[in-house]
Amino acid sequence: xxxMMEKGETPDILFWVGCxxxxxxxxxxxxxxxxxxxxxxxxxxxxxGPEESCTGDPAKRAGNEFLFQMQAMTNIxxxxxxxxxxxxxxxxxxxxxxxxxxxxxxxxxxxxxxSQLLQNLINSGQLKIEGGxxxxxxxxFHDPCYLGRGNNEYTAPREVIEKLDAELVEMKRCKTNGxxxxxxxxxxxxxxxxxxxxxxxxxxxxxxxVKPNILATGCPxxxxxxxxGVKHFEKEKEISVLDIAELIAQAQDL
Numbered sequence: 001x002x003x004m005m006e007k008g009e010t011p012d013i014l015f016w017v018g019c020x021x022x023x024x025x026x027x028x029x030x031x032x033x034x035x036x037x038x039x040x041x042x043x044x045x046x047x048x049g050p051e052e053s054c055t056g057d058p059a060k061r062a063g064n065e066f067l068f069q070m071q072a073m074t075n076i077x078x079x080x081x082x083x084x085x086x087x088x089x090x091x092x093x094x095x096x097x098x099x100x101x102x103x104x105x106x107x108x109x110x111x112x113x114x115s116q117l118l119q120n121l122i123n124s125g126q127l128k129i130e131g132g133x134x135x136x137x138x139x140x141f142h143d144p145c146y147l148g149r150g151n152n153e154y155t156a157p158r159e160v161i162e163k164l165d166a167e168l169v170e171m172k173r174c175k176t177n178g179x180x181x182x183x184x185x186x187x188x189x190x191x192x193x194x195x196x197x198x199x200x201x202x203x204x205x206x207x208x209x210v211k212p213n214i215l216a217t218g219c220p221x222x223x224x225x226x227x228x229g230v231k232h233f234e235k236e237k238e239i240s241v242l243d244i245a246e247l248i249a250q251a252q253d254l
Contacts, residue, residue, distance in 0.1 A: 014084045014088075016055075016088055018090065029246065040254055043121075057186075060101070061186040076102060079109065115147070115202040144219035145180050149176060179203050200228055203234055217244070
């Protein structure tokens with residue numbers, strides 16, 4: 001972003017990478033897939049790079065409102081300084097926080113999840129999908145909490161998957177009745193509490209019931225939890241866990 005401003009250029013969108021997308025080796029692949037798609041369709045975008053900090057979602061969910069506000073205010077100062085209007089992110093936690101919690105602190109932006117961006121690019125004809133790679137495959141979509149029930153977005157990711165000539169299979173707990181992967185609410189960063197069963201293992205029971213070849217996600221946390229679930233049941237050879245951006249990038253051979 002800083003380099004673009006130096007040249008006097010303004011990007012169409014700011015790509016908010018997020019902590020997982022920046023530092024987690026698995027989530028970096030999702031970030032790269034999003035970037036490949038943006039470059040492929042010629043969308044002019046920028047990232048904040050080292051100026052980007054955590055949105056504060058884990059701090060807020062864990063009950064540290066003071067830390068959340070400090071993190072949020074720092075980000076808002078940077079975003080407003082660059083006069084950012086439109087943000088896209090591949091993380092529903094960043095999406096929800098930037099969209100719904102930043103406005104009351106002075107950060108007003110148009111925030112979209114990458115599944116919505118993909119849907120818009122497909123609908124406008126900018127992105128044409130050849131679903132050859134996934135033809136005849138069964139794909140189940142796991143609804144991220146902060147995308148689905150948090151922001152009522154169930155259509156975009158499914159429309160994107162349906163463009164792949166694959167069979168979209170729904171789990172018994174999906175959409176408004178979806179089940180959490182077990183990582184939200186800052187649970188990602190702490191040890192599990194005592195109980196009879198891990199949440200991601202419970203969720204895997206739903207997945208195994210519909211026998212998909214691919215389990216699609218739209219969240220780096222969900223991706224980690226569901227990958228762990230697949231490994232727990234030793235189903236790595238039968239079920240691949242892929243983000244919807246990775247599905248599109250692979251289908252396009254990007």
